[in-house]
Amino acid sequence: MSIDLSQFHQVFFEESFEGLEEMESCLMELDPSAVDGEVINSIFRAAHSIKGGSATFGFDVVADFTHVLETLLDEIRAETRGISQDDVDLFLRAVDCLRELLSQLQQGEQPDTEVAQELKAAFEKILREGGDTTTAVATEPEPDAGETGTQSWKIYFRPGTDTLRTGNEPARMLRELAALGQAQVTVAAEEVPGLGALEPESCYLGWHISLTGSIEKAQIEEVFEWVVDESEIRIEAQAAPASATWSIAYRPGTDVLRTGNEPARMFRELAALGDLTVSADTDGLPQFSQLDPESSYLGWQLTLTTEADKSSIDEIFEWVIDESDLTIETGAEPVSAASTTVAPESEPAAAPAAPAPVPTSTPTAAKPAKSPPQAKPSGGDGAKKAVETSSIRVGIDKIDNLINMVGELVITQSMLGQLGTDFDLDRLPNLLEGLSQLEHNTRELQESVMRIRMLPISFAFSRFPRMVRDLSRRLNKKMEIELKGEQTELDKTVMEKIGDPLVHLVRNAVDHGIEPPEKRLAAGKQEEGKITLNAYHQGGNVVIEIIDDGRGLDRDSILAKAVEKELVTERDAGQLSDEQVYDLIFHPGFSTAKEVSDVSGRGVGMDVVKRNILALNGSVEITSTAGQGSKITIRLPLTLAILDGQLVRVGSHTYIFPLVSIIESLQCDSSLVNQVAGGCDVFQLRNEYVPIIRLFDVFSIEPDSRNLGESLMVVVECDGEKVGVVIDDLMAQQQVVIKSLEQNYQKVEGISGATILGDGTVALILDIPGIVKIAGVRHLTDNQVTSLARSHSNSELMALSASA
Known part of the structure; x- marks a missing residue:
């Protein structure tokens, strides 16, 4: 049976990365000083699985x-060699290389195999330097192969029923065996059921x-090593003694199938001893109408040519000897190949078919006509599709909950459908109840679906222990990392996008925060x-904190650098709060590091961190105490699929502001509006001046009024x-479901998405940074603010004089 293994690629990659x-x-x-055997076994099993899967799919490198x-891990777990810290470092580099x-x-x-070849050579050097390289599973002494070095092996291989579903194709293993030497393959088809019961993937x-051939047992075991746990495999060296032929007459008791003693199992064990020929005796088979599917009616004539003695044959039948007719004689002639060898469909499990010789190159029963697909570079759509494919593992409890919610919706739909076909005003309360139930079920279904996308944040946190360890060694620092709240759940998309900002913040904490x-x-x-x-969760958000007990932020150094880069004036620097000072480090190119390292210090990154967090509708803030450490707090929405929004109207159009970006709303007062150089209008909001954007100008639409005094802000x-x-x-204000414009139409500046409102109309979701960019609004300079303040003071004096 030949199957397209490429359908399993995504599963293989996901499991390999895990x-x-x-x-x-x-x-x-x-x-390394106290090696835990279970830890070594876990590492070995992971490497073992990756090796087996990659061999299956033809990823030979x-x-x-x-x-x-x-091989090295096997020696370590067998305690034939130790492991040093340098070995651990090398293994970690190997993990990076495999990734x-x-x-x-x-x-x-x-x-790119350059690094892989370098590491492989390093591991091979370690293996050559010492330790017993004998494979752990090769525990039996192998017979002397003689002067020619040629050895004959008898192998029985029966893969598990689900082997094909896992992508482990037996045909590949048969080809690998054939490559080792001269092979003769005979199919054992005794467990093939009737056509109606066949499962094509089993x-x-x-x-x-x-x-x-000149073959060691370890080479054969290596072919099967990644299916050994789910298959029946026997490997025996063929010794020199002459074979004997045994004639076996076996008629099991009628109830043998009910006791679990299937003849097929015994025939497999006999076949493992030598060459077995089987023919069925159907004399005891009743009429079809009298057949009992759980009863055994067949007898069997078997001819076995083997080097084993009679006691080995007796041992196979020891569990059924009291309830069966059994005769075992030696010196008999083999049964003719023309004998009946196929059992009736009514008893498939107890009806082995006669073995048929199969050519080595193409074992017919398995039909391995095609080799496994090889990894080929491709820039076509197929490769692109593989990249875009994404999946997520979901707990069965979440699936069950989702199914229950769908069931409740079906019930509600049925109730409303009944009301629709037979409705009068007397049944209005029933309709309202049904609509209320529909709203409740829809909300629960939405929450259930959203929870399916949730993953514990440990998926994002897991990379940092390794990173902190490597950085601390490179910087000659000593530090530990503590992970808390690892089971806090976050939307998979948000988690993927927050990964890089977290990496940058942790690297900064290691390099700048923690002292030598x-x-x-x-x-x-x-x-x-x-x-x-x-x-941890807080309200509808996830809060992530990066805390270090290092030197803390130096307020004076930050202000000095900000003045040097003309971000603030010397006069204003002393009036800034700690929060405003610490926020300066998010400006592009800002860094107080005296030395630039390969870890950080170039002033590139913190502005990107904040921009990426804001793009997720999140926020970031810093608190710090000199000499005690710093804390960076990131607040993110649980999901990007649902948005808490404020609906607004401009003319006949409806827009949505992300609620997280709104500070306040108020009625405009024309007397508080001024204009600065460049034609930018500003509004005096208490003790500060706020640039004004007219949304109707940005989108070229007609408002209700162009008079600011009649508008809201x-x-x-x-x-x-x-x-x-x-x-x-x-x-x-309402929660809205975000629909992407970029995927369904094209990217539109100033618009982050769209949603469909309850009345069926489409409302656009505003991208605030994009709106500001389109409007050309810039932050006010200190001179502009001073000029506005002076103008405002003069206006107040004139008003006082006029009133006097």
Whole structure:
């Protein structure tokens, strides 16, 4: 049976990346001075799975590389060699290398093997330097192959029923065996059911293989090593003694199937002893109408040629000897090949078919006519589709809850449908109740679906222990990392987009926050610094905190650099709050680092961090205490699919402001509006001046009125500054489902998406930074603010004089 293995690629890559995460996590907790066997076993199993899967799909570069890893791990877990810290570092580099190779293969690219070859050579050098390289499973002494080095092996291989579903194609293994030497393959088809019971993706066949060549048992075991747990495999060396032929007459008791003693199992065990020929005796078979499917009616004539003695045959039948007719004689002639060998469909499990010789190159029963697909670089749609494919693992409880909600909706639909066909005013309360139930069920269904996309934030946090360890060693610092709230759930899309900002913030904490050991000791701190990542839910948001117990932010240094870069004036610098000072580090190119390292210090990144967080409708703030450490707090929405929005009207059009960006809404007062150089109107909001954007000008639509005194203003935050957006009317606040314009139409500047309102109309969701960019609004300079303040004071004096 030949199947297209490419359909399993995505599953393989997902499981392989999970295996690498497991390997990395175990290596991080591994103590070379006191090796934990279970930890080594976990690392070995992960490497073993990746090797087997990659070999199946033809990713030979991964399979070959992982094989060397696995061999070394096998020796370590067998306690034939130890492991050093340098070995752990090398294994971690191997994990990184495998991750890169798999990523390239997943993208459909040709993998870059330079690093893999370098690491492989390093592992092979370690293996050559010492330790017993005997494979752990090869525990039996192998017979002397003689002067020629040729050895004959008898192999029985029956894969598990689900082998094909996992992508482990037996045909590949048969080809690998044939490549080792001269092979003769015979199919064992005794478990093939009737046509009506056949499952096309299940494996029912087994194989007897005679293999001759200069072959060690370990080479054969290696072919089967990644299916050994789910298959029946026997590998025996063929010894020199002459074979004997046994004639066996076996008629099991009628109830043998009910006791679980299937004849097929015994025939497999006999076949493992030698060459077996089977014919069925159907004399006891009743009429079809009298057949009992749980009863056994057949007898069997078997001819076995084997080097085993009679006691080995007796042992196979020992469980049924009291309830069966059994005769075992030696010296008989083999049964004719023309004998009846196929059992009736009514008893498939107890009806082995006669083995048929199969050519080595193409085992007919398995039909491996095509080799497994090879990894080929491709820039076509197929490769692109593989990249875009994404999946998520969902707990069965969430699926059950979703199914229950759909069931409730069906019930409500049925109730409303009944009302629709037979309705009068007397049944109006029933209709209202049905609509209320529909609203309740829809809300619960929405929440259930949203929870399906939720993943624990441990998926984002898991990379940081390794990163902190590597950075601390590179910077000659001592530190630990503590992860809290790892089970806090966050939307998968949000988690993917927050990963890079978190990496940058943690790297900054390691490089700039935590002091060198000598400075910590001099400051009365513990030599080892500490970084804490904490996550928790707060309202409808997820809060992520990055905390370090390092030196804290230097307010004076930040202000000095800000004055130098002309971000603030010396006069205003002393009036800024701590929050405003710390917010300066998010300006592009801002850095107080005296030395630039390969870790950080170039002033590139913090502005990108904030921009990415704002793009997720989130916020970021910094608190710090000099000499004690800093805390960066990120607030993010649980999901990007639902938005809390404020509906507004401009003319006949409806727009939606993200509620998180709104500071306040108010009635415009024309007397508080001034104009600065460049033609920008500003509004005096208490003690500050806010630039004004007329939304009807941005989108070229006709408003109810162009007079600001008759309009409303929504004050929003954009990049830490306030901006006033003029509208005609405020409408309701509500949760809206975000639909992408870019995917369905094209990217529109100033618009982040759209939604469909309850009346069926489409409302556009505003992108505040985009609106500000279109309007050309810039932050007011200090001179402009001073001029406005002086103008306002003069106006007040004139008003007082006039009143006097």
